[in-house]
Amino acid sequence: MSVPDKSAFPTLNTPAGEIPADSPAWNPQRPSSMPHHRYQPAHDRVDVPLADAEREWPSRRIETAPLWVPVDLRDGNQALPEPMDTARKRRMFDLLCAMGFKEIEVAYPSASQTDFDFVRHLATSGAVAQDVTVSVFTPARPELIDRTIDSVAGLPRVLVHMYTPSAPTWRNVVLGRDRADLKKMILDAAGHLMHRAEQKLAGADVRFEFSPEVFNLTEPDFALDVCNSVTSLWDASPDRPVVINLPATVEISTPNVYADQIEYMHKHLDRRDAVILSVHPHNDRGTGVACAELAVLAGAQRVEGCLFGNGERTGNVDLVTLVLNLYTQGVNPMIDLSDIDAVRQVVEECIRIPVHVRHPYAGDLVHTAFSGTHQDAISKGLVRHAQEAEDLDVPASEAPWKVPYLPIDPADIGRTYEEVIRVNSQSGKGGIAHLLHAGQGLDLPQAMRPDFYRTVQQVTDDTGQELSGEELWKLFHAAYLAPVHDGPYVLDGWTTRQDGVEHEFTATVVSPDARTPVRGIGNGPLAALTNALVQAGVTVDILTYSEHATATGPDAPAAAYAYCRTAGQDVWGAGWDTSILTASVQAVMAAVNRAHGAARD
Ligand SMILES: CC(=O)SCCNC(=O)CCNC(=O)[C@H](O)C(C)(C)COP(=O)(O)OP(=O)(O)OC[C@H]1O[C@@H](n2cnc3c(N)ncnc32)[C@H](O)[C@@H]1OP(=O)(O)O
Ligand SMILES: CC(C)C(=O)C(=O)O
Numbered sequence: 001m002s003v004p005d006k007s008a009f010p011t012l013n014t015p016a017g018e019i020p021a022d023s024p025a026w027n028p029q030r031p032s033s034m035p036h037h038r039y040q041p042a043h044d045r046v047d048v049p050l051a052d053a054e055r056e057w058p059s060r061r062i063e064t065a066p067l068w069v070p071v072d073l074r075d076g077n078q079a080l081p082e083p084m085d086t087a088r089k090r091r092m093f094d095l096l097c098a099m100g101f102k103e104i105e106v107a108y109p110s111a112s113q114t115d116f117d118f119v120r121h122l123a124t125s126g127a128v129a130q131d132v133t134v135s136v137f138t139p140a141r142p143e144l145i146d147r148t149i150d151s152v153a154g155l156p157r158v159l160v161h162m163y164t165p166s167a168p169t170w171r172n173v174v175l176g177r178d179r180a181d182l183k184k185m186i187l188d189a190a191g192h193l194m195h196r197a198e199q200k201l202a203g204a205d206v207r208f209e210f211s212p213e214v215f216n217l218t219e220p221d222f223a224l225d226v227c228n229s230v231t232s233l234w235d236a237s238p239d240r241p242v243v244i245n246l247p248a249t250v251e252i253s254t255p256n257v258y259a260d261q262i263e264y265m266h267k268h269l270d271r272r273d274a275v276i277l278s279v280h281p282h283n284d285r286g287t288g289v290a291c292a293e294l295a296v297l298a299g300a301q302r303v304e305g306c307l308f309g310n311g312e313r314t315g316n317v318d319l320v321t322l323v324l325n326l327y328t329q330g331v332n333p334m335i336d337l338s339d340i341d342a343v344r345q346v347v348e349e350c351i352r353i354p355v356h357v358r359h360p361y362a363g364d365l366v367h368t369a370f371s372g373t374h375q376d377a378i379s380k381g382l383v384r385h386a387q388e389a390e391d392l393d394v395p396a397s398e399a400p401w402k403v404p405y406l407p408i409d410p411a412d413i414g415r416t417y418e419e420v421i422r423v424n425s426q427s428g429k430g431g432i433a434h435l436l437h438a439g440q441g442l443d444l445p446q447a448m449r450p451d452f453y454r455t456v457q458q459v460t461d462d463t464g465q466e467l468s469g470e471e472l473w474k475l476f477h478a479a480y481l482a483p484v485h486d487g488p489y490v491l492d493g494w495t496t497r498q499d500g501v502e503h504e505f506t507a508t509v510v511s512p513d514a515r516t517p518v519r520g521i522g523n524g525p526l527a528a529l530t531n532a533l534v535q536a537g538v539t540v541d542i543l544t545y546s547e548h549a550t551a552t553g554p555d556a557p558a559a560a561y562a563y564c565r566t567a568g569q570d571v572w573g574a575g576w577d578t579s580i581l582t583a584s585v586q587a588v589m590a591a592v593n594r595a596h597g598a599a600r601d
């Protein structure tokens with residue numbers, strides 16, 4: 001074993017402190033010297049409004065899908081090194097429509113000519129179906145609102161989404177306004193937006209959305225006041241509801257805090273039946289998905305996010321994960337991900353960022369098990385699943401899914417089982433047997449599996465590499481099948497004959513020293529074979545024997561396995577032929593040659 005060279009590691013500040021006095025004996029961790037004191041807990045940065053008695057989200061369940069709203073073409077796009085052009089945006093838009101999204105944020109039209117032109121393209125090309133609402137995003141600046149309204153002229157269903165930062169640092173540092181000033185600015189802009197839309201978009205179905213940016217760091221009473229003022233100004237009603245979108249623009253806390261903030265708004269917003277309560281989590285702490293899910297428990301009805309979590313910094317919340325998380329709870333997610341690789345391919349080509357191999361549901365490795373015990377469990381689970389489907393008389397794709405370690409049937413999202421089990425040095429006999437079964441239809445006897453496992457382990461340990469199904473088959477072939485032709489005893493032209501219960505086996509046994517004609521009698525062809533081999537000086541006891549067809553149909557090869565005691569050893573041999581008899585003779589002769597070949601070496 002090689003010892004790593006310590007100089008290759010970066011210099012770390014070694015833990016400076018003593019073990020805290022109140023640490024239990026089992027925990028010898030010491031304080032790190034990193035300056036954690038520079039950061040404040042979320043509870044010191046913002047009031048968390050919900051009292052214990054009011055909190056209901058922990059005991060709720062998600063039983064229907066919220067309205068999913070992809071913001072890939074705006075929030076995702078603004079975070080790209082190379083923002084999408086019209087062709088890429090159109091490809092992404094068509095994908096989102098095909099997946100079943102009905103409200104899609106398509107641009108920040110005042111940001112660039114490209115974004116403006118894309119909205120014009122949608123308005124003039126007939127790309128937008130009857131039931132799809134196009135959403136556009138604008139800051140609260142009159143000239144930029146005007147440009148935004150100009151972009152959507154001619155679209156029949158539009159949501160105009162206006163935002164302003166509302167958290168104290170943003171108010172003070174970015175906008176230089178106090179609460180009253182900011183509220184005035186918001187209401188002025190909201191009024192301007194409404195009047196401009198009335199003037200320029202008459203006849204269209206136009207609705208409005210407001211986001212207090214960095215809602216999660218905004219004082220709850222201020223957020224509530226601003227949102228209520230906006231819904232009142234826009235005269236929200238159940239038949240023309242306003243979207244109030246409450247972003248975790250930058251994640252700051254554990255998801256339960258966000259859930260409390262959302263439940264507070266859900267319970268205190270005016271005109272609640274005229275407000276669609278929306279959330280927009282980002283993923284700075286890696287908990288965007290948890291925030292969205294807890295927010296839905298807390299009363300959110302709409303979720304904004306991006307496919308595969310693209311977006312500013314660590315991304316927007318990942319809609320693919322959210323949708324499939326819901327699916328795995330037996331809830332119809334209202335979005336089609338039955339070909340996740342096709343979706344992934346379009347997204348990767350549009351945004352030019354690859355999906356990580358460990359990305360939930362979609363990564364190359366997420367339905368794959370390398371480790372032995374997992375493979376064993378999956379392999380047994382798949383067999384049980386097929387059996388249960390048969391018992392229920394339904395196709396395997398309809399039977400309830402309970403396979404260990406696989407939260408979803410990979411086939412439901414267009415993945416194949418081939419990638420589920422892969423073999424390296426961490427793998428065990430179950431996984432190896434599974435791959436041979438999947439590839440060649442071999443059903444290795446349980447007792448033979450450890451034997452082949454040792455051969456495989458030797459190769460994977462020596463190379464440190466993965467073995468494909470094809471490579472495993474080659475190894476199996478070399479170990480158990482090839483010795484029939486490649487060893488000290490080869491049969492030249494053999495025949496069998498049956499007379500009542502008596503079987504006769506005749507052959508010429510070719511060995512390096514002689515060609516020996518042999519003839520044996522027994523109560524079966526293999527007994528006759530072993531009896532004949534004695535005449536060539538070979539004593540064989542067949543300890544166990546089994547055979548099976550490797551597929552259905554008359555031409556399907558049969559596989560045979562023989563465990564034999566010969567040359568002072570117990571060895572396995574295998575045979576593979578369209579004739580079961582030939583396969584069984586091969587299996588015995590392969591075992592003989594493996595043992596006698598090894599004895600001579
Ligand atoms: C959390 C989010 O995702 S928010 C969306 C962020 N997305 C983007 O910024 C992408 C598109 N943005 C842009 O193209 C540009 O920033 C524009 C066109 C909107 C504005 O460009 P510029 O006028 O050059 O301003 P710049 O971007 O430098 O600064 C923003 C200005 O808007 C103000 N501002 C920021 N947000 C808002 C808002 N929501 N409403 C009104 N004003 C705002 C800032 O205070 C600043 O004002 P100042 O110039 O008086 O200091
Ligand atoms: C909804 C808008 C303002 C946004 O992208 C955010 O806050 O992250």
Ligand SMILES: [Mg+2]
Nearest residue numbers: 075247249280
């Ligand atoms: Mg955002």
